[in-house]
Amino acid sequence: MSVDLMPNRYRPGDAELSEREAELIARRDAVLGASYRLQYRKPVHFVRGEGMWLYDPDDRPYLDFYNNVPSLGHCHPEVNAAMAEQAARLNANTRYLEPRLVEYAERLTSTFPPELDRVVFTCTGSESNDLALRIARLASGGEGVIVTSYAYHGTSAAVAAVSPNLGAAVNLSPYARIARLPGPAGVSDADASGFFEAEVRAAIADLQRRGIGVAALLFDSIFSSDGVWIDPPGFIAGAVEAVREVGGLVISDEVQPGFGRTGAHMWGFERHGIVPDLVTLGKPMGNGFPIGGVVGRRSPMEKFGNTARYSNTFAGNTVGIAAADAVLTILQRDCIMESVLAASARLHAGLEQIASETPGIRAIRNAGLFFGVDIGLDSDSTHQRRGRALDVVNLMRDDGVLISTTSANEDTLKIRPPLVCQEEHVELFLRSLRKALVEASS
Amino acid sequence: MSVDLMPNRYRPGDAELSEREAELIARRDAVLGASYRLQYRKPVHFVRGEGMWLYDPDDRPYLDFYNNVPSLGHCHPEVNAAMAEQAARLNANTRYLEPRLVEYAERLTSTFPPELDRVVFTCTGSESNDLALRIARLASGGEGVIVTSYAYHGTSAAVAAVSPNLGAAVNLSPYARIARLPGPAGVSDADASGFFEAEVRAAIADLQRRGIGVAALLFDSIFSSDGVWIDPPGFIAGAVEAVREVGGLVISDEVQPGFGRTGAHMWGFERHGIVPDLVTLGKPMGNGFPIGGVVGRRSPMEKFGNTARYSNTFAGNTVGIAAADAVLTILQRDCIMESVLAASARLHAGLEQIASETPGIRAIRNAGLFFGVDIGLDSDSTHQRRGRALDVVNLMRDDGVLISTTSANEDTLKIRPPLVCQEEHVELFLRSLRKALVEASS
Incomplete structure (x- = not known):
């Protein structure tokens, strides 16, 4: 069975797009072509960033738990x-x-x-x-x-x-x-x-x-x-x-x-x-x-x-x-590494708690603020696990939280927020993940 | 005969260095190592750039006829x-x-x-x-x-x-x-x-x-x-x-x-x-x-x-x-390409004139503001030609004008100023080149 190597991406027809978005994607495809894949079933468009947050054209905030380039936060x-x-x-x-x-x-x-x-x-x-x-x-x-x-x-x-x-x-x-x-x-x-x-x-x-x-x-x-x-x-x-x-x-x-x-x-x-x-x-x-x-x-x-x-x-x-x-x-x-340890401990504890209360998490692994969370029910096939992980990622995206997937089967949540992540961000993230897991299992 | 692949570089003992420079070079060698070669027999150190000019710590200006990255001029x-x-x-x-x-x-x-x-x-x-x-x-x-x-x-x-x-x-x-x-x-x-x-x-x-x-x-x-x-x-x-x-x-x-x-x-x-x-x-x-x-x-x-x-x-x-x-x-x-044509025509004419009056130029080739000027007297060996080109480059550096060498024998002057080069810069360049050619032949 072949695994899509970038499952978390937009495919035509995946999502309802505004006319402006549809036109931009058509132009994008024409000049940038197939190498340029858009993340998420419904692509995101940001116009500004600050710390842990990215904002779309309607000024809706997205909590960034994915981008590991701006590790000191967006637009430091x-x-x-x-x-x-x-x-x-x-x-x-x-x-x-x-x-x-x-x-x-x-x-x-x-x-x-x-x-x-x-x-x-x-x-x-x-x-x-x-x-x-x-x-x-x-x-x-x-x-x-x-x-x-x-x-x-x-x-x-x-x-x-x-x-x-x-x-x-x-x-x-x-x-x-x-x-x-x-x-x-x-x-x-x-x-x-x-x-x-x-x-x-x-x-x-x-x-x-x-x-x-x-x-x-x-x-x-x-x-x-x-x-x-x-x-x-x-x-x-x-x-x-x-x-x-x-x-x-x-x-x-x-x-x-x-x-x-x-x-x-x-x-x-x-x-x-x-x-x-x-x-x-x-x-x-x-x-x-x-x-x-x-x-x-x-x-x-x-x-x-x-x-x-x-x-x-x-x-x-x-x-x-x-x-x-x-x-x-x-x-x-700014002793960022100390703050990484604190945030990652809180995140790990919160994930453990969710795993104990909500079905759908099979394993949690992390070193500091790089987490891999295996998704799936015991009854799931590998295909179903992959689908469930993808659902969780996209439900969270719709909820305004950014993560993606990794691992051989692409059924592992890839969570790697900027290192300036604080407890308040962890709580927001956990709330969104819990909601998505419930929804993905229903 | 093996040609040094970066002849225009600093080698220990090449030039009298200030204590500050010598110490910096020693530290540089220790941490960056052999991959990091310094240009010119006597290295240059710049603290600011503007348009066609680079300035050393004593605020001495150097006319840049070499850097083709800042093609719109330094620090645009x-x-x-x-x-x-x-x-x-x-x-x-x-x-x-x-x-x-x-x-x-x-x-x-x-x-x-x-x-x-x-x-x-x-x-x-x-x-x-x-x-x-x-x-x-x-x-x-x-x-x-x-x-x-x-x-x-x-x-x-x-x-x-x-x-x-x-x-x-x-x-x-x-x-x-x-x-x-x-x-x-x-x-x-x-x-x-x-x-x-x-x-x-x-x-x-x-x-x-x-x-x-x-x-x-x-x-x-x-x-x-x-x-x-x-x-x-x-x-x-x-x-x-x-x-x-x-x-x-x-x-x-x-x-x-x-x-x-x-x-x-x-x-x-x-x-x-x-x-x-x-x-x-x-x-x-x-x-x-x-x-x-x-x-x-x-x-x-x-x-x-x-x-x-x-x-x-x-x-x-x-x-x-x-x-x-x-x-x-x-x-x-800003119609930069038109200005490239004007400046390159003036530069070409000036080089032709120098070649007709001063020994040491064997050929001039250019497309716009990328010039190759072959250096050497008819009586020179290839080794002598290379040495003469290197002398010209370093005499010009001492005179506050930056170029380097190219070609198989490294006896071709490589001249490629930022594209915002104007007639006044061309005149300064030509004056310096003429002086260096005379000095290198003497």
């Missing part, structure tokens, strides 16, 4: 001011001396374990993962990349080819190998570490047997597109060791978990007590300004830097650095 | 205001309805021949070329990509692998083939078209013979990193035809020539009287905001959009679109 005035001020003064590239570029690079790397003391900037998470693969292949001499079953690492050719989440229509690289995660395979926490290590060792053996060699184990440290599988802490340590034994690099994709989303740690890999060789950054780094990066150990980074001529016109430019610098300042100064 | 107040205003209101992604996204896409595609009526946005020129290759490979069923001898198309793994300009340290793809340009091979204008077509046909035959198939002919339409080879107009038409005969796509990389730089045309390929299948955009599109795109014919764009699930978090977001929209408005409203 301090980030915007930093960006505007720098744009008015100078927007220059990294081939000129620029103290703030160096200072930000030092501040950023100081949030990592001391072994990870180098950074190269990029513009997007895809560019970060693409660059990390180039570095890993050069440094290791191998070509093989091991990823998880529903991993998504981005849009470039090299990265899409190691993103099984994109489905059968996007060919996997002949050098990609898949390691199954213990959680979705139903393996107990006690056996999780051994299971994942065995999966990775099998992939290594196959890559070695074919002379492909091992460039990297590449993983999102909260395995978000696999369905948010974060436990037990440390379950990836054996696999990491196995990859290192054969000279492969360990790449932690922190595009989603990074910059404090997990609350307990600045970087998702810290939950697992490992230190990667390369770490990739993106989404929330500039609160919406396109900036990303690869942070890494000196040896592979220098081997690449001394060999390949790498430059990226926009990456690390003065305006992007100003935005990212403001984001890091606010994240640290 | 109108572009910055559009960006700041949008950032304060809403920074949202393309999965929500957004009239301005659609309107800008329509305005942008309307500057192309009518066959090119679709666009997908990206964040960088590298992402644009990477996406274009994905589309071409999917649409053609072939894998082979034909590029010119010193082509540079960007930094992603797939694109770096078809960028011979990166040198031996970056492996070419086994599916890349090189077609020599007539100009650098010394072929006359009369024979240019036939020569290039024969080169491309040979590449096609080899790709077919090996079962690789032909995905695309990918070229920068002014062949800038090959040394700015733009004549005779139309010389690529036969090659384009040859690629189409075997089902390959024609990709014009307009990251550098696009958005009016050639003055006579909005897009560089128009000079050659051809209509590509895909066109890639980047650098000046947002005057410094990271935005790019692929514009293309409906058939390959839709085949890709309907097959692969493509999304790019930052690309086409409301802030990037606001910046790009302002750029296009100003470009059209």
